[in-house]
Amino acid sequence: MATGSATRDRDIAVLGVGMHPWGKWGRNFVDYGLVAARDALADAGLEWPDIQFVSGADTMRNGYPGYVSGATFAQALGWSGARVASSYAACASGATALSVARAQILAGLCDVALVIGADTTPKGFLAPNAGERGDDPDWLRFRLLGATNPTYFALYARRRMELYGATEADFAAVKVKNARHGLTNPNARYRKEFTQEEVLDSPIVADPLRLFEICATSDGAAAVVVSSTEFAKRHGDASGSPIRVAAVSTVTPQFPNTVIEMPNFSTDSAAGAPAPEHGFRDSIAAAAYEEAGLGPEDLDVAEVYDLSSALELDWYEDIGLCEQGEAEKLLNNGDTTIGGRIPVNPSGGLACFGEAVPAQALAQVCELTWQLRAQAGDRQVENASVGLTINQGLFGHGSSVILTR
Amino acid sequence: MKERKPAIEGWFTMDPDAPALLGTRCAECGSYFFPAERRYCRNPHCASENFDDVELSRRGTVWSYSTNHYEPPAPYMAPDPFVPYTVAAVELAEERIVVMGQVVGDPRDLSVGSEVELVLDTLFEDDEAEHMVWKWRPLAGVGARGGPATGSAEEVR
Numbered sequence: 001m002a003t004g005s006a007t008r009d010r011d012i013a014v015l016g017v018g019m020h021p022w023g024k025w026g027r028n029f030v031d032y033g034l035v036a037a038r039d040a041l042a043d044a045g046l047e048w049p050d051i052q053f054v055s056g057a058d059t060m061r062n063g064y065p066g067y068v069s070g071a072t073f074a075q076a077l078g079w080s081g082a083r084v085a086s087s088y089a090a091c092a093s094g095a096t097a098l099s100v101a102r103a104q105i106l107a108g109l110c111d112v113a114l115v116i117g118a119d120t121t122p123k124g125f126l127a128p129n130a131g132e133r134g135d136d137p138d139w140l141r142f143r144l145l146g147a148t149n150p151t152y153f154a155l156y157a158r159r160r161m162e163l164y165g166a167t168e169a170d171f172a173a174v175k176v177k178n179a180r181h182g183l184t185n186p187n188a189r190y191r192k193e194f195t196q197e198e199v200l201d202s203p204i205v206a207d208p209l210r211l212f213e214i215c216a217t218s219d220g221a222a223a224v225v226v227s228s229t230e231f232a233k234r235h236g237d238a239s240g241s242p243i244r245v246a247a248v249s250t251v252t253p254q255f256p257n258t259v260i261e262m263p264n265f266s267t268d269s270a271a272g273a274p275a276p277e278h279g280f281r282d283s284i285a286a287a288a289y290e291e292a293g294l295g296p297e298d299l300d301v302a303e304v305y306d307l308s309s310a311l312e313l314d315w316y317e318d319i320g321l322c323e324q325g326e327a328e329k330l331l332n333n334g335d336t337t338i339g340g341r342i343p344v345n346p347s348g349g350l351a352c353f354g355e356a357v358p359a360q361a362l363a364q365v366c367e368l369t370w371q372l373r374a375q376a377g378d379r380q381v382e383n384a385s386v387g388l389t390i391n392q393g394l395f396g397h398g399s400s401v402i403l404t405r
Numbered sequence: 406m407k408e409r410k411p412a413i414e415g416w417f418t419m420d421p422d423a424p425a426l427l428g429t430r431c432a433e434c435g436s437y438f439f440p441a442e443r444r445y446c447r448n449p450h451c452a453s454e455n456f457d458d459v460e461l462s463r464r465g466t467v468w469s470y471s472t473n474h475y476e477p478p479a480p481y482m483a484p485d486p487f488v489p490y491t492v493a494a495v496e497l498a499e500e501r502i503v504v505m506g507q508v509v510g511d512p513r514d515l516s517v518g519s520e521v522e523l524v525l526d527t528l529f530e531d532d533e534a535e536h537m538v539w540k541w542r543p544l545a546g547v548g549a550r551g552g553p554a555t556g557s558a559e560e561v562r
Contacts, residue, residue, distance in 0.1 A: 127478035127479065128478075128480070132480075134413065139480060140413070141505075142477055142478065142479070142480050142481045143412070143480040143481060143482075144412055144413060144528065144538055145492055145505055145506065145507060146473060146477045146481045146483075146490055146492065146507065147492055147505060148473065148475075148477045148478075150473075150475075151471055151473055151492050154471030154473075155468075155469040155470070155471055155492075155494050156469070157471075158469045158470060158471055158517070159468065159469040159517060162469075162516060162517035162518075163517065203474065204472075204474050205473075205474060205475050206471045206472070206473050206474070206475075207471050207472040207473075207474065207512075208471075209471075255447060255448055255449055256436070256448075256501075258501075258503070260468065260469075260494045260503050260505060265439065265440065265504065265505050266439045266440075266502055266503060266504045266505065267502055267503040268436070268447065268502070269436045269437035269438065269500050269501050269502040270501035270502075271430075271435050271436055271437055271499070271500055271501040271502070272431055272434035272435035272436030272437075272446075272448055272451065273434060273436060273448045273450065273451070
């Protein structure tokens with residue numbers, strides 16, 4: 001465990017966090033965003049007019065207001081003259097919106113900012129945008145291959161089985177763990193315990209992955225109030241010393257990216273340039289560690305993107321919790337369960353939430369903030385002082401945030 | 406017989422016996438691209454704008470594979486009733502690239518590292534034509550497996 005480190009020059013403070021519970025509520029995404037934003041403001045002890053910069057994470061499924069989410073939320077909260085930005089980076093949108101707010105703060109252009117992501121999602125597979133779009137790989141992969149998102153998750157899962165001897169029971173065990181973690185999380189959509197047998201009896205979606213191992217899509221919202229460390233000192237934080245953002249990694253892949261990724265038909269070719277030292281997924285974490293001056297040995301808790309139960313195991317290796325091929329051992333030892341050496345997804349992860357795309361990376365930050373403040377109730381990780389979130393957005397968007405106290 | 410048309414223009418040859426994927430190769434650094442890249446080389450250390458058109462290797466080894474049991478959303482043209490299909494990601498040794506494609510034949514003949522070959526097959530049919538696409542066919546399945554398939558998928562894997 002890391003000791004509380006001195007404030008680094010490029011840290012910012014997390015003053016407040018808030019969420020609207022995940023579910024399938026069928027309301028407008030702005031409704032959810034407002035609940036999360038007002039909760040985050042109350043948590044920070046600030047009023048809306050105190051906010052100088054609003055950073056929205058966009059949704060692509062809710063028309064124009066979703067493409068300009070920062071302004072949409074600012075108008076709904078009441079035009080205050082605050083400066084605004086809206087970001088889209090697929091599943092990484094929340095982290096990108098946070099990175100925009102952080103840059104404004106670190107550049108001295110503002111002291112305090114509100115970051116919001118909210119979504120209302122349709123049922124079933126995430127489908128590409130409508131129309132004949134023969135030059136859009138996201139449209140073409142459905143048309144020519146029938147390659148759904150679970151197809152890609154399944155390719156990684158099958159490869160784990162054949163290269164490292166992972167079993168369907170291992171994948172089911174991830175779901176069982178996360179379901180138990182999220183059981184009493186008031187913001188989780190699915191609060192139900194699962195046995196390994198129940199998971200293994202659920203229908204196969206994309207072999208070897210089953211229905212209960214693949215993340216659903218959800219409505220939900222998350223918001224974070226961040227400020228300069230100077231502002232936090234002046235404002236006085238209720239919890240004494242605020243949680244800090246020590247790193248935000250939004251890296252893109254390095255050529256040649258030799259792992260097949262949504263929505264592509266092929267990888268880059270390694271015939272003309274050598275493959276880089278880091279694959280894309282581990283480069284996301286490496287950049288965050290470097291920025292924070294920390295390493296995997298310093299982590300007390302992590303929130304990783306379990307789009308499938310098997311993908312959580314890939315992340316253990318990509319964030320350096322263990323060597324390649326060792327993730328199943330870590331899982332089955334109980335190391336990543338609350339009470340173990342390095343709990344992963346104490347919130348219950350996507351297994352308990354389902355994905356609300358622009359809100360999800362911010363929800364990870366909310367969870368770690370509660371963990372680091374020791375406000376996580378039944379799912380509290382003892383003495384957590386350093387946490388990492390990680391996630392990857394379609395079309396090459398890294399997303400990792402390191403929080404410290 | 407209906408006319409056979411490629412489901413997308415310029416991505417593969419329509420040679421019925423030995424079809425090939427159509428890509429490009431950077432004339433300077435040698436990186437391959439599929440689908441074809443003709444603007445700027447995507448190797449960040451190469452500023453080339455010159456590409457050679459190439460047919461990619463017709464054989465490769467399986468990187469991974471999965472059978473989809475749920476009907477995907479449009480624009481996939483699913484048959485009615487829906488039939489599960491297998492997608493494989495295949496490594497081409499010379500191009501050092503992994504290319505996805507649906508699989509023709511028995512997915513039980515696939516394993517990571519097993520050999521496959523490129524073929525043409527129907528993606529979907531409409532009143533006007535048979536729309537063709539590239540697919541991967543396991544070489545192990547071409548007469549290599551003795552007798553009828555009897556084992557369950559679990560046994561074979």
